[in-house]
Amino acid sequence: MLIGEYIHRLDEKNRVPLPAKFRREMGKNVVITPGLDNCLFVFTTNEWERVSGALTHKNSELSFLRRDLRVFNRNLFGQATEVEIDSIGRILIPNFLKDKIGLKEEAALVGVGDRVEIWSLPSWKKYLDETEKEQSAIAEKLASDE
Amino acid sequence: MLIGEYIHRLDEKNRVPLPAKFRREMGKNVVITPGLDNCLFVFTTNEWERVSGALTHKNSELSFLRRDLRVFNRNLFGQATEVEIDSIGRILIPNFLKDKIGLKEEAALVGVGDRVEIWSLPSWKKYLDETEKEQSAIAEKLASDE
């Protein structure tokens, strides 16, 4: 299970270390995609197989005939990349993904159970700030949903 | 699986490199056709067999009886070309296809799972911009289609 928050720097070659704690649970390669709320999702290849497999079986044999599937697949697959974890545990963030979430030098790597999320540090802090107050309200809501 | 986005230049002989990551999954030849939404589809020869077979026999063994299929298939098949990947991994874009999608110097090559798409860079950016917001709505829709 991937948990915890780690702050690391991107070097000038766009490499960022996967925190050692995460590294053990992720194999040799990972898949990076744009996530929701302006962050990147990092999946293990297994998890990616599961996600993309679940989605493609909804695609018909000729998925390009449907507009909604074209839009969806272009955004999902077109913006994903498989990257190798280097010998000392770093991954390379492609420029177009870096730009997409406004990532500069400082990144927050966050374990969210089955995936890792990468945030630019300022957006991460802002997000935590903004959602902190909601937390207890959401808890109440979850409790009453029972 | 073909994923990711790569920006490359066409040289003045209309050659564009297939990104190395794609090259490994595509054989010696590919088929290029006009795609949908103002891009080109690039299929491996295998994938092309599958796609063209499925289209030819769509709905009936005698697709030429339907006007809409005649229109669609004439555009798809009539404008398709098989091109060879050269010794260092480039493909040649025929002029009429280049013109069809308004391709100038800068091209985006996008992996969409089972095919590669070629876009003129400005149209690709515009398309992503315009469709990004739809993505989560389509995701919800796909999820509820179960």
Place this chain on the structure above:
DNA sequence: TTCCAGGTGGGAAAAAGTGGGAAATTTTGA
């Protein structure tokens, strides 16, 4: 205070992208 694990940085080698010359082929016009 020394050792170790993890993070940071950078050099060198390899791979990939870009451009262009020359041979081969096709087209054109006499």
Place this chain on the structure above:
DNA sequence: TCAAAATTTCCCACTTTTTCCCACCTGGAA
């Protein structure tokens, strides 16, 4: 029908980017 011109194809070479590997630094633990 042939020769000249133009286009296409094939290959080579240069440049840039990426990858791989090594070394250093830092902070925490023994």
